[in-house]
Amino acid sequence: MDPTTLALLSALLALLTTAAYIYTHLLRGPAFPPNAPVLTRETYPLIGSLQFFTRRWEFFQTAIARSRTGNFSFYAGQYPVVGVAGEEGRRVFVEHKGLSFAEGYAALLGGSPKVKKEGNQLLGEDVAGEAGFSAYFNKRLINMLKGNQLKKGLPLLLQDARASLDKLAAEPTGLTDPFDSIYRMVFQFTMRTVACNEIADDPATLSKCLQHFETIEGTATPFSVMYPWLPLWSKVQRTTAGAKLYMIFKRVVDARNKSGIRGDDALQYLIDQGDDITNMLTFVLGALFAGQLNSGINAAWVLIYLANNRYWLERVREEVLSVADRHCPDSSIPLKDRLMRIPVEAWEGEFPLVDMCLKDSIRLQ
Incomplete structure (x- = not known):
């Protein structure tokens, strides 16, 4: 084989190797396991599901509606992501020991300080x-x-x-x-x-x-x-x-x-x-x-x-006053001073409405 042909073949091999690497590592994200939910239609090479970044709520609603189980798969850039819905899905998301919130933050923040x-x-x-x-x-x-x-x-x-x-x-x-x-x-x-x-x-x-x-x-x-x-x-x-x-x-x-x-x-x-x-x-x-x-x-x-929402605002105020009355009954003391006397156990367990408001706020975002 003459040197020119050998050089051309070497260049072609290098080009094919580079193309394969780009496709495998850049254009194509990691594969989902066989039992993963159905992949969304709006998935493109390299960027994944762009709607995840631009119209997230609409994207989730559409993906849930198109899935028989309500669960779906998509790529956020090159990261494979499984979206879950329903009571069981929320339970898995919140309670499953195999999930790492630290690694999730690192990926979706584009990398956090280390x-x-x-x-x-x-x-x-x-x-x-x-x-x-x-x-x-x-x-x-x-x-x-x-x-x-x-x-x-x-x-x-x-x-x-x-x-x-x-x-x-x-x-x-x-x-x-x-x-x-x-x-x-x-x-x-x-x-x-x-x-x-x-x-x-x-x-x-x-x-x-x-x-x-x-x-x-x-x-x-x-x-x-x-x-x-x-x-x-x-x-x-x-x-x-x-x-x-x-x-x-x-x-x-x-x-x-x-x-x-x-x-x-x-x-x-x-x-x-x-x-x-x-x-x-x-x-x-x-x-x-x-x-x-x-x-x-x-x-x-x-x-x-x-x-x-005046209704829930009044209910929350009533809850705060109720907790203050239990732990500091002296109503002659200003409320802001009575709240200073509430123990940590009460702050953790005696404000169910405030806790519900926080959870619903998270749900609505």
């Missing part, structure tokens, strides 16, 4: 992707929210709420945008619950953290989900903002270690468990994202829905 132990530098993305860390993350979070840690932090959370609401009440216009004011309030709650008091108590540092958080959240565009392999500018922004968050928390840990002063918060709990700084900071960043993305938005929507 700390890797290499000189304690923030290197990549994808929050808590490994199964081992997911187990660690879940264990620590459950212990914080169900154990004595939340109970100890309740007085400070109530003080935060009181200060923020007093500030809103003092506004001369009597108006507020809950997607700003309530969102910021929830961010402070989340910071105090899963991170540290130093940042929650410092408005300037708290504001910087929220700014970095919003930078990371804002880079979760359809492009970053559909094309996670592209070197987009959003990846640089995300990594930079994540690194700045990392350094803020690392300074707090270093200051405690240097001074020997103990905190009484979630970060100190992690330190007391003997966790290394990499796991601690990855946990804090992951917990902030998991908490704020849900609670910050839905808390604002709850108030908006109640403001537009």
Whole structure:
């Protein structure tokens, strides 16, 4: 075989190999298992179901209607996704132990900040992707929210709420945008619950953290989900903002270690468990994202829905007054002071209507 023919054959083989790789890894997403629900019709190479990003509610309703079981499959970019509907589907989504919310966030946020132990530098993305860390993350979070840690932090959370609401009440216009004011309030709650008091108590540092958080959240565009392999500018922004968050928390840990002063918060709990700084900071960043993305938005929507529905607004007010009467019967004390005396057990279990409002707000989004 002459050299020219050999060169042409080699070039053709390389071209076919490249084309096969592009088709397998870029144009064609991972295959669904044989028992997966029917694939939606609106699925295209490379982008998957574009309506998932542009008209999500209509897309879900159409896919559910076309499926015999109500369940359906589709691609969000290159990610295979199974949509579930009905009582059993909701139960699987909420309760199944095989599902990892951390990995779900990482995919649909286009990758969340990840700390890797290499000189304690923030290197990549994808929050808590490994199964081992997911187990660690879940264990620590459950212990914080169900154990004595939340109970100890309740007085400070109530003080935060009181200060923020007093500030809103003092506004001369009597108006507020809950997607700003309530969102910021929830961010402070989340910071105090899963991170540290130093940042929650410092408005300037708290504001910087929220700014970095919003930078990371804002880079979760359809492009970053559909094309996670592209070197987009959003990846640089995300990594930079994540690194700045990392350094803020690392300074707090270093200051405690240097001074020997103990905190009484979630970060100190992690330190007391003997966790290394990499796991601690990855946990804090992951917990902030998991908490704020849900609670910050839905808390604002709850108030908006109640403001537009007088019947349920009155029912919720009655529930709040009823709980206050049970735990602080002295009606001569202002309600905002009586609420400060409600124990954590009551906050967790004696507001069924508020809980229903939150769940319905989640359902309506």
